[in-house]
Structures are given as structure tokens and as C-alpha cells.
Amino acid sequence: MASLRRILHPRSVAVVGASRDPARLGHRVLQNLIKGDFAGAVYPVNPGTDRVSGLTTYPDISAIPGPVDVAVVVTPAHTVCDVARSCAARGVAGLVVITAGFAETGEAGAQREAELRRICREAGMRLIGPNCLGIMDTGAGLNATFLPHPPLPGQLGIMSQSGALGVALVERARLLGLGLSSFVSVGNNADVSATDLLEYWEDDPATDLIGLYLESFGDPDGFGRVARRLSARKPILAIKSGRSGAGDRAVRSHTAAAATPDVAVDALLRGSGVIRVDTMQELLDTARLLAAQPLPSGDRVAIVGNSGGPGALAADACERTGLRVPELCENTQQQVRRALRPALREVAAVSNPIDLTADGDAAELAGAMAAVLADPEVDTVLVVHTPRSTPGDAAAATAIGEVAAATDKTVLACLVGHDGTVEPGDVPAYAFPEQAARALRHAVDHARWRARPAATAPSPPPGADVGRAREIVRYELAHSGDRWLDPDPTTRLLRCFGISVAETMTVDSPEAAAKTATALGVPVALKATGPTLVHKSDLGGVRLGLTDPDEVAGAYRELSASLGGAMTGAIVQPMAEAGVEVIIGAVRHEAFGPLVMAGMGGVAADLLADRSFRVPPITPDEAGEMLAELKCAPLLTGYRGRPAADIASLREQIVRVDRMVTDIPEIAELDLNPVIATPGGAVAVDARIRLAGRQPVDTGGAGNA
């Protein structure tokens, strides 16, 4: 396979379907190639004419004299496979198929696309598109698209699965002064995918920052692996549409993409350090901050401005988005005051947000910024400047830029009503304070992700006996097939991975139940078992707090009478200590592989879907994050005088579940519900595991991402 570098930095480009008609794409693509700074050769291909735009045309790709790295194809859909064959014969490295009329149009188109992909694969030729806008690389001076305006050069690489969004992103980036390194419209992404492009950008010195618009993932595992590695050096921003039901319908009918449940996407992106944004504006706003400013070292923002109202709105927006706007210490307030004329000292607000009033001049603004930047309790300065349509505005902008250029802290600005960039110092400026707050919040989160300890938990975890676990699984699959495991092998399997499960004794008669209760020590819980009794408590199959052996035997008889044949036996457990109920589980998603969940127990938490997901591998720190993300997390840390639960044990349980579903691919579903978390530990008192004999989904292929 040809490398993407050869395609984005080609020595020569042929335009198959180059046209003299200015309304045609074949004309516009050729014009863009000529108008750019492209240093290589450009060959128009068109059998019907001699010259297009002053260049000699060739009747066919085979007639071109020199080597051809890239062929951009704009001929009708039914001709594209033939063109691809001649390109393959000519040794072309990459085909950029702008022509539409493939998988997006139904069955016949899908077959044509499959044929096109086959031709390319066999020839080792990469395929971008079909149904795309083309490609750009500002470093190479390459603009092989039909977009109306050339992009600004810069450090942002953009990939879009939607042409329309690609146009909009590139256009808005240009208007905002945000430069691009490259832009690739992958259309139906029949071959070249997001993962391929991440690998290209990883080695591309011109690209420091990546923006993706994704509609589907062909190879989530590969994407996650590359994205996680790359995010540590170059931030990746992604819009993934299809969060909602309706959005999902659109994506499917648009690119026939497989449905990917949003929670799995979210877990994958989050686990890979990808900054997921909801909107184009958010992507561009955040990219402008990350492109120009250092990552903030924390979430504390000082706001400096020339008016109270916008300052208050900025503080509201910061706090709403989860940033802190701390009170400034007396010393810093004193330093701010010193930067002001005596008359202004009386009037200005020197606490956070700082309001120099409309009378504050550029020097005073610079002084106030310097004062707060010197405060070690401040991570970021957000300047909220309301332009007055006076010469003072330009002086203020210069002051903001100069102070920003002299600090290694993060500086951003809201120039109320105006999007843009303040020079010198490369300070991104936003029209509205909430844009600045949202972008900064993403930067803060990303900085935290980068700062997380990289150490992963050892695999297998200490004390785990993976060999024994595999034996149990093999035996169960051979003897019982795909199904929910009985309590006994469930407990043994969990214990192979060191997961703490309540003492559980299996019994099959009232007498055995009473005897076991005596042996374990009362009080005990009695739970009916049977292959069909999955949600035991829903069927009234659980009796708690039984305090003497006779009561246990009686309870067994009652359960047996009420459940009849569904009950094949029961388990006896010592009553759990009182604690906080937590759910830990895992499910193997067909496309995404395993997903691990932590959630809060209880009806209200259930109602609010108070759950957090990750994809393996999960570090102990990430497990801690999963717990901290829960809305009901304060219940774990000692709410209203209740004792705090043993968070370390809970983290450990999550990590061990993560290892277990990674190491034992036959586990299709696993539920520890509830795990009782107390100050002394975390113990699962009910557990279910479902095995599936099939192999895990192959995630190593060259599919799309």
C-alpha cells in the first residue's frame, strides 16, 4: 500500500475529467490546483479537448509522460471503475474519487463501490472517497478540491466524513484566521479512514492538532489505539453525530454506516483522550485555543475586563461549565490596584472578575493582567473587553497580545461581539464569553487527561489465576453451552480474578439451608436459584435477614412453593454489612468490544441512569474517574456524616473486571449488582456472568474508522 504521505505530498496530480466549463467540478478542481503553490506536475485528462486552462490535456491516464502519484477523478460514476483500472496499470499511488453515486445511493451503488475498492486493493492503490470533496495539504501547496476559497496555512489537520460539514469547517476556519495543515474529505470512506489519517498526522511535522467529523467507526479498536497514542502529543477534537435517535437515522441513511451506540463511542473517545465536542462552533473555538495557547495547568480562571455586565456573564459561563473563578488573594488585589491610576482604584472592582470600568486604559489593562498572571493560584486569564469603537480598542488589543506573549500561562479573550485573534501573542478572541468558557473547559480536561499517570494495572492482576479461569469457562461451555452460569462457577470464576464475592453456599433442600445458615452464622440471606431465575428479587425469590435456622428452612419451603419448578435450589449468604450499593458490570459490544460500567445502585440512581462507561484497558486512576463522574458519587465519600466507602477497593474491583473481560473473551456479560461498599471494603453480594462460545469480534482488520 502506498503511504498517505505520497498522496498528500505528491510529485504529480492528474485530474481525470478536467473540463473547460467553469461550472463543472473538473474545471474547479484543476483551477484550485493551478492557483495553489503546488510545485509538482498537473496533468488534465480529457479525451475531448487539447488544452484546459492553458495546460496540455491527455486523452487517457496512460498517455501521461511522467509518473502520476495522485489521480483526482470527477468523471461519471459508471466510468470510475475503468478509470481506476487504468490508474492501477499506470502505477498511481492514490485515487481521489470526487464522483458521487456509490454506496450512498443504494444497492447498485454499493456494488460499484465494492468493485472500486477491490481494484484499488489489488493494485496497492489507496482510495479517498468516493463521493468526497477532495484533499488539501497547505505544506505541499496542494488544493485538489472544488472549494471556493483556498485555506490559510496552519497546524490543524481536518478529516470529514460529510462533505457539507467539511466545507463549513474549512470555510469558517478561514474566516476565523485558523490555519490548516491538511484537509481530507473521505466521503464514503471506502478505504482511507480516520485511523489511517491519524497515523499520517502522527508523523506529519506540520500538524499539531486534529479535527474530525465522524459518522461511523469501522475499526474502533485500531482507532482507539492510535488515538490514545497520538492524543498524548497532538490534541484530537471530534464531532461524532448520531447522539440522538433522529441523528442516528440520518447517519445510517446517509452513509449506510453501522449503528454505534453513543455510549460506546463516548467511552472509546474519552478513553483515547479525544476531545468530543457537540458542534462545529465548539470544535473551531477549541481548536483556536489549542492551536495558539499552552494547555492550562489547572481550572482556575481570572477574568479581567472593562465592564461589569460581560464580566459577570463570563464568570457565570465559566462556573456553569465547571471552571473555577476563585476570589483573588489580598496581595494580588493589591497588585491590581497598584496598576491603576489613583482615581480608578476607587472605582474598579479588583476581585475576580476584575472590572477596570470603561475608564481603564491599555496600560492599566496590561498591569492588571500581569498582576493576576503572577498569582500562583491563577491558571488562566480570560480578558473580557468590550470594544468602544475608539482608538483605545486597538491599544487594548495590543496590550492583551503583548502580555500574553510574555507569559507561559494560558490567555484567551472575549472581545464582546467579535470573533478573531489578537496579535501579537496569538490570543484567540471570542464574540461571546460562553464560547471562551467552553473552549477553555475542553483544554483543562485535556490537560488533565495528559497529566494522568500512564501506568496501567498489571495484566493479569496480582493473584489472578487466568489458567484456572479458562479451564472453568471451557468446562462450562462444553457441558452447558452459551448461557448464564450457575452461582457456583460464577463465584469461582470471579475469585480467579481476585474479585471479592460474598461467601455463597449452594443448597438444595430446606434442611441443607438451615444447616448452612448455622455454619455461616446468622443472620443470612436466602436466594432462590434456577436457570430461568435471572432477576431473582423481581420474582420474590430473595429473603433477607433470616435470624435462626428454622426461619431459614421455612423460607426455603415458602420460596419453593411460590416459584415451583423454576427453583432448582438456593444460595445462602451471610447478611452483608450496611453500605453504599454500587453496580459494576461489563458487556461485549459487537462492534466496540468490551465496555466496562460503574454505576450507583438504588432506585433514584437507576432512574437517572447514573452510570459511567470505559473501554479497556482501564487504569486504577480511570476507575477512580468513573466513580467520581457518578452524580451520586458524594454518597461514596461520606455524605452528611455517613462513613466514606473504601474507594480503593471499588477501583480495584473495576480494574479486575476490566482484566477479566479482556483476558476471557468468552464472557459476553457480567454484572456485579450490587457491590456493597463499606469503609472496610467492597464485596459483590450478587453476581451474574453469561458466556458465549463465539470468538470475540475481529478488530484487527483494515476496516474503516
Place this chain on the structure above:
Amino acid sequence: MASLRRILHPRSVAVVGASRDPARLGHRVLQNLIKGDFAGAVYPVNPGTDRVSGLTTYPDISAIPGPVDVAVVVTPAHTVCDVARSCAARGVAGLVVITAGFAETGEAGAQREAELRRICREAGMRLIGPNCLGIMDTGAGLNATFLPHPPLPGQLGIMSQSGALGVALVERARLLGLGLSSFVSVGNNADVSATDLLEYWEDDPATDLIGLYLESFGDPDGFGRVARRLSARKPILAIKSGRSGAGDRAVRSHTAAAATPDVAVDALLRGSGVIRVDTMQELLDTARLLAAQPLPSGDRVAIVGNSGGPGALAADACERTGLRVPELCENTQQQVRRALRPALREVAAVSNPIDLTADGDAAELAGAMAAVLADPEVDTVLVVHTPRSTPGDAAAATAIGEVAAATDKTVLACLVGHDGTVEPGDVPAYAFPEQAARALRHAVDHARWRARPAATAPSPPPGADVGRAREIVRYELAHSGDRWLDPDPTTRLLRCFGISVAETMTVDSPEAAAKTATALGVPVALKATGPTLVHKSDLGGVRLGLTDPDEVAGAYRELSASLGGAMTGAIVQPMAEAGVEVIIGAVRHEAFGPLVMAGMGGVAADLLADRSFRVPPITPDEAGEMLAELKCAPLLTGYRGRPAADIASLREQIVRVDRMVTDIPEIAELDLNPVIATPGGAVAVDARIRLAGRQPVDTGGAGNA
């Protein structure tokens, strides 16, 4: 007092401090007055020169020959009171004080402002400002501000308590093509307030829509009354800063405004039908929709576009904000297909969101819009059009406008990347889909608010004995002063308003407790009482499920031993039926008056602050909304097979609490916690009332809003 109409439609305006120096405000205000279409007389006042901008100047206000309706003052702060006195003597109706240096600068400035207000009040002269930008009225051709650009005429009235935000709003409105009827910058709002302006706009035929930026409320009650009346005819949009702690600090130091807790503000605005927005962009985006389009009749949106990606993002944005993007029925899909060429029928997505693909032309777009507009299951059409920089874009815009002009449903557009308006048809167009979704959601909510049944609950409620309640309060205040009431008068007081309270017997010995338990019937609850025992259960003062008289007597002795002197007696109650725990309460806020709360009980709900607030008067429907807004609301309507609670009884309890705190102003705090809601009713099993002898805060004054 002069009417605001005379001030916004004056016959003549004097500019006190008119200047020849173009850098001075006195010059810019005069220039704006002259350049506008103002038909009345303009009198520059300046003792140092003969002519300014071609007009004869007057040395003093008294030297002006004709009547003077408005005087705009830009002279230094120390001269303003003298100017005001001469204006008063001259019979000026309104003073617009642009000069800063008043309450916003500290104690001396505050005194100056008090003096200025006194002068104006005594003369019956209205005061706008000080420390403001001035006033505009496009209908009167009046531009008495120093803003750089004249506004477009239109139907939106804007008031701002922040000059900077005022500038930004007026500027952005102009750039977006949104016309203003009037703009009033109230500065420190020493006299003319939001309430005054709402009353003015109520009768102003040019104003159909109102935008407010508020930092403080001087007269919440008056504001609420006027806003509620006006919202039914003219939508009011409001930004109220100070949601966050830091924002609040800024507001206080900026205008020395009284702290107004956000929850009270929210309850006041929501109860009055005011559309509260968080940001300037949201205000302008929503105003553009409301100014141009009819209110939607429901929350069902059909999305029609020429690309899949932006369509998917629009659907995501709509669903994220709570709008519905329903599947279209087969018939409508058929109609959409019929509007397309045969070739396009194969390729286009005709479900919601509809994607005509880039090949869809203007006629096909119009046809698809018409098809979905004809569907009675669709309330609003959102067109998501990605411009292609071709002549087709103009044709598409015309098609959108023409279809919109021919329907009485709501039509709005996202022209990806471009804010503006589509003509004809006056369709607001947004650069990003999420802006459209947010604006539409506000419009849908507002339409719902307008459609709510207007009937309020009768006051006093049926069966209430207000006279008896007043007697109890008088007696308790006279005999015990301001404090938490004993259980007995608490129960009697609640019953005067027909609020259902569990049978509660007061006892003062173990023997009496046992006897009462027998009389009530076991099981019972025993709860220690005493003036300092407010949070009984926190102190271990509650025993539940006592099943025989001896156990009750024993429990009394134990409580008495452990609580000692704090316990002066106890109450005995029959054990409540199992049900959902709800909290209903009320608190009298110093500035806002009574606030009524409904919330969910239980630890998780407490943790999530699952509460909803309103200001009186609360209709039964609003009480239902309060319950429906709770995150845990599904627990009340039958969650996972549990029985549904009696919502009608809960609504009734809320309305009766509302009446009670309205009719008995001495109630400072009231808590029914918990109210146990069952399928058969809702009964408070614990109740607390605190009385305060003071009169309720006077909210009828002429203060600010």
C-alpha cells in the same frame, strides 16, 4: 410623574454639555440626534460657545426658548445636581444622565445619586441613568446615545443595566438585521426601572418583543405582575447575570445591587412567562425567531436539508435540547419523494431528517418543505442548507422564503456558516444548527406557557378557615414570639388550610405514649419534641414501627434518657403507609417574598437537589409542572411496576401551601417533610412552621426592578 412616552417620543431634546470636540460624548450624542430622523427640536447647551454642529447653543437650560421634554446630561458628575435643578425649574419631563461617577464609585457617589434622585422625584421628573449610554426610539427617530452606528427600525425593545452589554446587543442586532423599536440604557437605574419600561412597552404599538439585561430587581413583585400580564401578548427575553458565585460578586461590586439568589430569580421569571436565556447570542437568536415567525404549536420538528452531516447534527441538537424529531409517516415520505426527480428519489433520504443531497434543486427543496408542512404531525420546519457557493444558493434561499411566507407554521433555517435572514418570508437563519434548536426550544416553551389554563386556584381554597388560622398565629406570636411552632399548633394551622397531616398526638410521659398508641392503633411512630429539636431524626429522636404499648413506653424512656432536657415531650403518630417521599415547603425571601418548593425525598434526591421552585400565585397546573420537572418525577407516576402516587393530591397540597404563605404573611418558613404520596392520597407525616412577627417586606414601592 411624566410618562415614559413623553420621554421616548419627545417634542424637544436638550443636550447639556454639547461639545465641538468630536472625541467628547457631548459631541457624539448631539451628532446622533442630528443624524437621526428626529422631527423635534434639538438644543445644545454649552455656556462656552455659540454654535455646535451648526446649531445655536444656549448657555443654560433656562435660556432655551421653547418647551424641553428631555435633557441629556453629559457634564461632569459634580455639576449634574445643579443641572437637574435647572431642568426641574424649566419643567423638563425626563433627565437622561450619561455622566458616570455616582453609586458605582462608592459612598460619595451614592450620596450624589440619592440627591439627584431626590431632585427628580420632587419635580416629578423621570430619571434615566446616571452612568448610562442614553436612549433610542426608532419610531420617534430619536437617537440620544453616543453609540457609533444607528440601529435598524424594528419591533424589539431592549433595556440594559450594563452599558457594555447594551452596546454589544445593539451592535449585534444591527449586524444580524434585527430591528429595534427602542433601546434604553438604565445605567445605575436610580429611578426608571425594568418594570417602568415593561409598562411603557405594553402600550407601545411599535414594540412586539422585549429583551432585558438585568443585574438586580428592586421590586420583584411589581416586575412579576407586569411581566406576567405582558408576556401573554409580547414575549420578554431576559438575561439575568449572577447565576454563579463569581458572577454575583461582579454584579454586587458593579452596581451595588442587592444579592438575589438565583433560584428566586428563576422562579420569578418562569412564573411570569419571561424567557430566561443565559447568553447574548441566545437572546438575539431567540429574538430573531420570535420577531419573524409565529409561535410553534408543538415541539415536533421536521428537518429538511441538502446534506446528511449537518442534518444529523441538527437532529442531535434538537433532541439534546428537548425537541422531538419524529419519523415521518409513510404518506408524507411519499409526498416528499413525489417532489423530487425520479433519479433523486433513489438517493435522497425522505425520513426525518430529510436529505435531498447536494443534487436537490430549489424547486425540490420547496416541494419537500411543502410536503412536510402539510403533515399535521409536524409543527416546525427547520431547513438545514449548506451553501455551495453557486447560483443555486440564491435560488434555494428564495424557495425557503417563499414557502415560509405561504404557511402559518414556524419555519427557521440553518444556512451552515452564515447568520442572517432569508427573504421573502422573514425566515431567521443561523450559522450553526444548535443555535436554531435552542431558539426554537425557547419558542416552544413560551407557546406552552401561553397556552396554559389561566384559571388560578380560588383563594382561600375550599374549606379553608383563614380567620381561625390568623387567630392561631396571633396567639402563638403573642405567647411565644418568633420561633418554630410546637407540633400541636402546627397541625392545627395546616388543617385550617385543608393540608392533610398525619394524626399527631402530643404526649409527655411514657405512660401517656403507651395509652395513645393503644388509642391510635399500632404500629406507631414516636418522635421526640422540644424547642431545640428541629432536625429530629439527625439526633436519633425518632422511633418507627413500634408494635405494642410496652415498646412505646420503653422507647419514650430511651429517648428521654438520651436527649435529656432537650426533649420536652413527644408525638405519637400511626405508621404511614409505604409510598414515595416528597418535600413541599415555602420560604419567605427578604427581597422576593414567598417562594414555594416541591422536591423529592430520599438521600439521592437530596444530593442532586431535586427541587423545583415557584413564586405565588401557583395554579394547580403549575403545581403539576413543578412535580413534572423533578428528575425523579417518574417515581411518582409508577416506576418499574410500582403503583403511581396520587398526583392530584400532591398538586392540591402545593396549591394550599401557596395559599397559606400568601394569606398568612407571618409564616417565615414551612416544611412538610416528608409528605408520603400513595395511590390513595398524600399526607404530611412531619411538618415545621416558623413564624416571624414582622410585617412582610413592602414590595409595592416605586423601587427599581
